[in-house]
Amino acid sequence: MQEVQNEKHADAGLRQRKRAATHARIQAEAMRLFLANGFEPTTLDEVAAAAGVSRRTLLNYFGSKEEIVFSTKADFPRWVADAVAARPADEPMLDMVENALFDLADRHRSQEARAVAALIAATPSLRAGDQAKYEAVERLLALTLAARKGLPDDDVACRVVAGATVSIIKQSMDAWLANPDLPPETFGRKAFAALRRVAG
Amino acid sequence: MQEVQNEKHADAGLRQRKRAATHARIQAEAMRLFLANGFEPTTLDEVAAAAGVSRRTLLNYFGSKEEIVFSTKADFPRWVADAVAARPADEPMLDMVENALFDLADRHRSQEARAVAALIAATPSLRAGDQAKYEAVERLLALTLAARKGLPDDDVACRVVAGATVSIIKQSMDAWLANPDLPPETFGRKAFAALRRVAG
């Protein structure tokens, strides 16, 4: 049995420690196989075998095959929201999201994140699920903007800015995938500039 | 082989006529069952039986269960593009999409369209697929705007306007579903006004 030393939460008991370790092991082995052989061709039986658990247990940890992939991006909505919440409250709304995105951009430059993004882009069912996840990003971003600006939760300006921003995020990712050399903020800068120009 | 039959007789050949009829019958029966009993609880065997074909034939007509639902909205991207292409070319870009959307809005007021939208919204897998379909709307809308304005296909302003517009479309649909009494353009009008205000 592989004992994994946890740094902080280790004292929560053997059960939770093993559980966290198994969760991480399944995710790691799954992503390794998905990236090596593709998402659809890889079966849950193969992943379960590689992780040393039964298929039934795997599906106990992750509700579906897709959720294994999406769990690697699970806290992305919170990252966006936190980046916005960290901006000064008197900043104009568009500046707020634009600057927040570039404060955040560093986290998405890793090769690993790029490989996962490429996997999602290349797999139709994952691409669909990913689009759906951005819905949550958009909603949380709108709420965060409203809170930061002291506006009602359903403020239309916040919602439309959130929508435009998420679209820019998605297109920036696509541009980054299509052209790895260009830094991901290239498209974003141009997009926000164009948005101001076109609406002004 | 391509038949170069005269277009006056719309039904060129028994084969194509039967094929179209079967296609329509499957779609109609499927939607009837989906709307009555829900998407997931309805099995393809039930649909096939109701349409009087084998399950294998059904899956020959529609590549997947979801595609039966999405085929009812298949030409929505084209509707949007056509509505934009019909606007005067010298209209400012934001006015162009805003007015195009309201020229188009009448088509989506039908009770049937609303029921389908509600079904999609209530079914996670359909909702994910629906989001993915809006990707195509956004891309085509950006291309159409660029063509209308004589700009290059990948013009950033067109793409960002298309992104904001699609977000407004989606939110308008949600608002319409949440509040059937309000006309669907209520949110859209406010959203475009807010977009101008926030970016100007």
Added chain:
DNA sequence: TTGCATATCTGCATCCGGTGCAAATATGCA
């Protein structure tokens, strides 16, 4: 009309993801 080429329909076997259930096993704790 007949007969052939081909499009279409169908049943069948098979795969895979996902769920419910109950027995077996491991852990926490008194």
Added chain:
DNA sequence: TGCATATTTGCACCGGATGCAGATATGCAA
């Protein structure tokens, strides 16, 4: 140590999806 409970596992089963091969229907030309 022994019991309550959390976790793992195997098993049976469901439903969607694919490949294949034989049966059936249609188009067309002789």
